[in-house]
Amino acid sequence: MDFEIQLAYIDPGTGSILFSILIGCATALYFVGKAAFIKVKFLITGKGTSSASGYSPFVVYNEGKQYWNVFKPVLEEFEKRGISVVYYTSAKDDPFFDESFRHVTGTYIGEGNKACMRLNFLQADICLMTTPSLEVYQLKRSKGVKHYAHILHDTGDVTFYRLFGIDWFDSILLSGEYQKKDIRELERIRKTREKELVVVGSAYLDVLREKKELMQTQGTFKESSREGSAYTVLVSPSWGSGALLSAFGEKLLDPLVHTGWRIIVRPHPQSRKSEMGILARLQARYAEAANVEWDYSPENLLSLSRADVMISDYSGIIFDFVFLFEKPVLYASSHFDLEMYDASDIDHAPWKFEAVKTFGIELNDEQLCTIQEIILRACENKEFGEAVKRARDTAWQHIGESGKRAADYLVSRQSLCSGAAGGPEHV
Numbered sequence: 167m168d169f170e171i172q173l174a175y176i177d178p179g180t181g182s183i184l185f186s187i188l189i190g191c192a193t194a195l196y197f198v199g200k201a202a203f204i205k206v207k208f209l210i211t212g213k214g215t216s217s218a219s220g221y222s223p224f225v226v227y228n229e230g231k232q233y234w235n236v237f238k239p240v241l242e243e244f245e246k247r248g249i250s251v252v253y254y255t256s257a258k259d260d261p262f263f264d265e266s267f268r269h270v271t272g273t274y275i276g277e278g279n280k281a282c283m284r285l286n287f288l289q290a291d292i293c294l295m296t297t298p299s300l301e302v303y304q305l306k307r308s309k310g311v312k313h314y315a316h317i318l319h320d321t322g323d324v325t326f327y328r329l330f331g332i333d334w335f336d337s338i339l340l341s342g343e344y345q346k347k348d349i350r351e352l353e354r355i356r357k358t359r360e361k362e363l364v365v366v367g368s369a370y371l372d373v374l375r376e377k378k379e380l381m382q383t384q385g386t387f388k389e390s391s392r393e394g395s396a397y398t399v400l401v402s403p404s405w406g407s408g409a410l411l412s413a414f415g416e417k418l419l420d421p422l423v424h425t426g427w428r429i430i431v432r433p434h435p436q437s438r439k440s441e442m443g444i445l446a447r448l449q450a451r452y453a454e455a456a457n458v459e460w461d462y463s464p465e466n467l468l469s470l471s472r473a474d475v476m477i478s479d480y481s482g483i484i485f486d487f488v489f490l491f492e493k494p495v496l497y498a499s500s501h502f503d504l505e506m507y508d509a510s511d512i513d514h515a516p517w518k519f520e521a522v523k524t525f526g527i528e529l530n531d532e533q534l535c536t537i538q539e540i541i542l543r544a545c546e547n548k549e550f551g552e553a554v555k556r557a558r559d560t561a562w563q564h565i566g567e568s569g570k571r572a573a574d575y576l577v578s579r580q581s582l583c584s585g586a587a588g589g590p591e592h593v
Contacts, residue, residue, distance in 0.1 A: 222252040225290040229297045231257035232464040235370035236319050239569025241270050256281045291583040298331035312583040320482030321368050321561040323516040325509035337362035342561040366571035367564035374467050398428040400473035404481035405434040413501035421537045423455050430469050432461040489558045494544040495526040524553035
């Protein structure tokens with residue numbers, strides 16, 4: 167007798183839903199079981215088990231080493247104050263492990279579902295992270311965490327997360343006052359509870375600013391690699407269907423390579439996960455081009471410092487470049503679709519779309535054949551400095567104070583959480 171074995175296929179979306187259901191059930195059983203154990207022990211011994219057992223006042227989660235600069239000033243401030251923090255990371259080679267903290271203890275907890283499993287059973291007063299989409303995919307609110315705080319990893323619009331990216335956090339640590347308006351509008355439209363919104367500045371830009379000043383003092387790099395009439399062009403896109411590499415690809419890079427100038431291509435970190443086919447095709451096409459280099463380093467400072475001009479789309483790296491170095495930018499937005507972002511629910515254009523118009527040059531398909539002339543004109547323009555200053559004053563407030571301001575807020579919030587009655591729950 168012949169037996170036919172059929173293997174069931176589960177698509178990624180369904181798999182994500184099933185995993186979420188499994189985690190939800192496991193989490194509920196865990197906390198119900200723990201509560202039952204405490205009651206039984208009390209009945210038998212007359213002594214309770216401390217509800218704070220296994221708790222940490224502060225937990226910080228970092229999903230990738232590229233975000234280390236976001237947390238560094240905050241952790242340094244906690245260290246300075248002698249406050250204990252547990253730091254979880256999904257990067258084995260996280261720069262944290264090169265530090266010598268005494269009050270901050272770090273642990274690698276794996277990636278993806280493994281990390282989510284650990285975080286979904288977390289017990290803490292405060293959990294701080296850059297990771298969005300809490301309660302949307304696998305990452306769930308733990309019943310053992312009283313307060314979830316989200317800190318931004320760029321100075322752009324907070325509505326540029328995928329849909330519902332920040333809805334279920336308790337507080338958002340912002341880089342500029344302007345970001346509050348859009349969050350309040352999303353809360354009104356979606357009828358979600360108001361979050362605490364605190365402007366702390368930009369932690370990662372504070373770090374890059376310090377590094378830039380130190381490296382300039384030491385003479386370890388020049389602010390441009392330009393020699394004579396040769397330019398260095400940094401191509402630094404976001405990722406997704408409307409991003410620079412997917413929308414233009416060879417149509418942009420071919421004329422750039424033909425200039426003979428140095429071309430640095432720095433893909434978004436997510437591209438290595440979501441756009442591997444595009445990257446493989448383009449890297450193969452320019453494998454023999456001596457003037458093309460690919461930058462996948464976690465930190466963007468060196469490439470930013472070397473470039474004379476940047477070409478991007480709607481990526482937040484545009485603002486890193488102009489805020490730190492005040493150099494010209496070309497940007498392409500014609501292929502961008504807001505539909506998958508929180509910004510699609512807002513009734514006005516995103517701030518960064520309007521800001522970049524004041525200091526950047528928009529690039530469309532028809533202009534790609536004359537890209538060299540456009541870059542030359544952009545590099546000769548010295549009149550965009552005031553526009554950059556206005557944008558910087560709006561989006562990067564409290565320069566150099568992010569670590570202190572973030573720690574001040576988190577410590578004050580934790581004191582409220584630790585005094586809250588009823589155990590670990592959504593405050």
